[in-house]
Amino acid sequence: MLHFDHLSLRRGSKLLFQEADFILHAGWKIGITGGNGSGKSSLFSLILGELQSDEGHLVLPPRVEIAHVAQETPALSRPAIDYVIDGDHTLRQIEAALAEAEISGEGAAQARLHEALHNADGYTVNARAGELMHGLGFSTEDEMRPVSHFSGGWRIRLNLAQALMCRSDLLLLDEPTNHLDLDAVIWLESWLRNYAGTLLMISHDRDFLDQVTDHIVHLEQQQAKLYTGNYSSFEQTRAARLANQQGEYEKQQREIAHIRSYVDRFRAKATKARQAQSRLKALQRMELIGPAHVDSPFHFSFPEPEKNPHPLLQLDEIAVGYDGQAVVENIRFNLEPGDRIGLLGPNGAGKSTLIKLLAGEIEPLSGECVPAQELRIGYFAQHQLEQLDPHAAPLLHLQRLDSQASEQSLRNYLGGFGFHADQTLQPVAPFSGGEKARLVLALLVYQRPNLLLLDEPTNHLDLEMRYAVGQALQDFQGAMVIVSHDRHLLRITTDDFWLVYDRKVEPFPGSLDEYPAWLTGQRRNQCGESDASLSQPQGVHTAIARKDRKRQQAACRKRVQPLRNELVKFERKMEKLQHRQQEIEQILGDNALYDPSRKQELKQQLSEKADIDRQLDDCEQRWLEVSEQLEAVQSDETG
Helix, strand or coil: CEEEEEEEEEECCEEEEEEEEEEECCCCEEEEEECCCCCHHHHHHHHCCCCCCCEEEEECCCCCCEEECCCCCCCCCCEHHHHHHCCCHHHHHHHHHHHHHHHHCCHHHHHHHHHHHHHCCHHHHHHHHHHHHHHCCCCCHHHHCEHHHCCHHHHHHHHHHHHHHCCCCEEEEECCCCCCCHHHHHHHHHHHHCCCCEEEEECCCHHHHHHHCCEEEEEECCEEEEEECCHHHHHHHHHHHCCCCCCCCHHHHHHHHHHHHHHHHHCCCHHHHHHHHHHHHHHHHHHHHHHHHCCCCCCCCCCCCCCCCCCCEEEEEEEEEECCEEEEEEEEEEECCCCEEEEECCCCCCHHHHHHHHHCCCCCCEEEEEECCCCCEEEECHHHHHHCCCCCCHHHHHHHHCCCCCHHHHHHHHHCCCCCHHHHHCCCCCCCHHHHHHHHHHHHHHCCCCEEEEECCCCCCCHHHHHHHHHHHHCCCCEEEEECCCHHHHHHHCCEEEEEECCEEEECCCCHHHHHHHHHHHHHHHHHHHHHHHCCCHHHHCHHHHHHHHHHHHHHHHHHHHHHHHHHHHHHHHHHHHHHHHHHHHHHCCHHHHCHHHHHHHHHHHHHHHHHHHHHHHHHHHHHHHHHHHHHHHHHHHC
């Protein structure tokens, strides 16, 4: 499909990569990775014919149909669905030719073109375009809205839908998950896995790359190297190559420690069991990928908050929305130091609205929101990038926060976010989206918040900066609420997931890995649920019906309570066994115990440890069995 023949590429005087020599075969799905400025977007420009190679050749098949996402969206008055259909160039050509044939009265041509229209699925084109739009988060009503009525982020989604509509042999996607929420990302993953052509995709979303790609082209140190496998496979291969570098594993230790701590705390709790297992999988992988980031240019951490009051924020019976209409209601919870919450829920359910409420950007329609006197919020949202002073440099932004700090200390601090030398003194107006996002994060971290509210914090950030953000969030001592389409970040930084859905906020019962299945089920049942609500018997709210429900609930409690009691018994037993296990391990860690004169004592300790280990395994197995029984009973009752 694409043959890179000893190809070298420069932008101005800067050499991006040289002697690239490999073949990308038809049907491959290739992720393009590398740091900012390494040449990823320039590689796309080369393929599109907008740039020429400095040395070597790029060989493309003849008459290859290339689709890519347009950078600009004109403010058209045409319906959005027509704009999306424009991506099917073949269909539009047939339609234009058919219109001319009808005007000229050429019957034979009309018959031939009607057949061509049928073969091009022209009679189902609106359904196909609507499916793309719905997958990317548009409603049915949006289909007929003029393009000019959509905001910038939604116009980017329209451009993406238009590119997917194209009957392409080669699809080029540059950061397709930016401006998408998690639901749309999950849908796009599925679409791209089924795409029949060749895919080249620039992305900084690790999980997205893993789900879609089967090869990686990594740009680094003026080289373009082809790796077989997805992004995780690439990381492990590169990690092995870097494994002898000094301090290779140091940067991953905090992340590993956080995950181990989570597993140790929650593996014996029914409500956390699935998430603990998910964390164990993440931990196994983390131990492999750490060396791949040993040379990351970003190094920062959140300082400990000056005060951490309990609770930080109290919400009581709150309803929140716009123009008097509640989007989410009956919100009741406290935020405590150490809470690490990821918000899940379909597009438009109210996740960002809830974040804005917590940040104080919008007032509740009803209820009471009580912040602690010492509450200090760090709020990150995409609109804040535009609130930076375009004429001020990064250093001046920081000096406005802390006029007493020395210039050198502030420069050193900015260096951890990738701002060095003269860049700390340059106005931010020409900065890229990634550079502005890094600066907003730097300003947020500097203010030592005790409550972090993060709404899509990784948009525009490259993989290394995302890695650094994840590392820093591991040690944050306050509370955190985050909305993100980056599942890797959610997986390594959150302890609990809350579901914002159906005007409610409640704990999500499964792990992050189970969310796509939940989402699919909700989409599948939407029409059926609305029909069922219409056919609901009129007597469901009568006194007799309420009495029946109470009787059923009492029966449920009668079945559930013994299982819960048994779980508590096993949890207490496991806690005692784990405590004794730790005591024995400390004894066995004493080198003096291995003196020949203490052979009998050593034998006794080893025997007891083996017995404790066996009891603990048996207890954990029994606990899991009871947990499954409890879950089955609760599922039967709710079903």
